[in-house]
Amino acid sequence: MKYLVCNFKNKLSKEECMRYNRIIKDETFKLNLVIMPSFPNISIFDSNEYSLGAQDISSIIDEKVTGEVTGEQLKSFGCSYVLVGHSERREFKKEINIDFINKITNAQSSGLNVIYCIGETIQEKEAGKTYDVLEKQISEVLNNVELKNIIIAYEPVWAIGSGKVPTNSLLQNNIEYIKDIIDEKYEQDIKVLYGGSITLENITDITRIDAVDGFLVGGASLNPNNVIEMAKILENL
Numbered sequence: 541m542k543y544l545v546c547n548f549k550n551k552l553s554k555e556e557c558m559r560y561n562r563i564i565k566d567e568t569f570k571l572n573l574v575i576m577p578s579f580p581n582i583s584i585f586d587s588n589e590y591s592l593g594a595q596d597i598s599s600i601i602d603e604k605v606t607g608e609v610t611g612e613q614l615k616s617f618g619c620s621y622v623l624v625g626h627s628e629r630r631e632f633k634k635e636i637n638i639d640f641i642n643k644i645t646n647a648q649s650s651g652l653n654v655i656y657c658i659g660e661t662i663q664e665k666e667a668g669k670t671y672d673v674l675e676k677q678i679s680e681v682l683n684n685v686e687l688k689n690i691i692i693a694y695e696p697v698w699a700i701g702s703g704k705v706p707t708n709s710l711l712q713n714n715i716e717y718i719k720d721i722i723d724e725k726y727e728q729d730i731k732v733l734y735g736g737s738i739t740l741e742n743i744t745d746i747t748r749i750d751a752v753d754g755f756l757v758g759g760a761s762l763n764p765n766n767v768i769e770m771a772k773i774l775e776n777l
């Protein structure tokens with residue numbers, strides 16, 4: 541069963557989320573649909589037809605800290621997934637490996653599934669360093685956590701929000717590389733999603749890549765009708 545993970549980022553107001561939920565709640569989904577609103581809007585989404593996820597979780601272990609949100613709180617709101625390592629958090633919040641390790645540890649101790657995002661920048665791609673970057677982002681974090689309930693999202697930084705999507709052969713190679721090193725290092729099969737400028741128009745083409753287990757969608761997921769249509773495409777594969 542494919543994944544369709546909808547990352548709303550800091551978009552959609554309370555009213556927009558209520559409208560969104562009204563549109564999707566009566567649909568039946570036969571794939572792993574995960575809705576990730578911003579924290580204040582999480583409780584608006586209340587259907588059993590999809591799973592709920594959070595875009596962040598505290599990296600602080602066992603302390604009282606103002607402004608932080610724990611895994612137990614997320615679970616109490618029905619979340620079962622959390623995003624860790626998104627390139628926007630790496631860039632704007634200067635999050636680094638220790639943050640990701642602690643966030644994954646916190647998520648796992650609350651029984652949440654983790655979607656760990658990795659991907660190279662355009663400079664790294666042009667310098668021929670994609671494999672090195674992916675290998676480091678994987679081993680420096682996953683060597684320090686238990687490899688359970690983790691999905692990888694491969695999101696080339698240059699593809700996020702840019703309208704640029706890797707060619708199918710590049711995507712196939714990079715995702716197979718990720719799966720191979722995880723198998724080699726940890727002797728485990730892992731699901732790998734693709735994220736970056738996915739739209740209703742290009743999703744069909746990318747589903748032709750066998751190695752892709754689903755999609756992490758930002759901008760195009762802000763329209764519930766798009767999500768319903770994308771879900772139908774993935775369900776009919």
Ligand code: PGA
Pocket residue numbers: 547695699700701702735736737738756757758759760
């Ligand atoms: P995008 O974002 O689909 O708007 O490119 C994807 C993401 O940041 O997860």
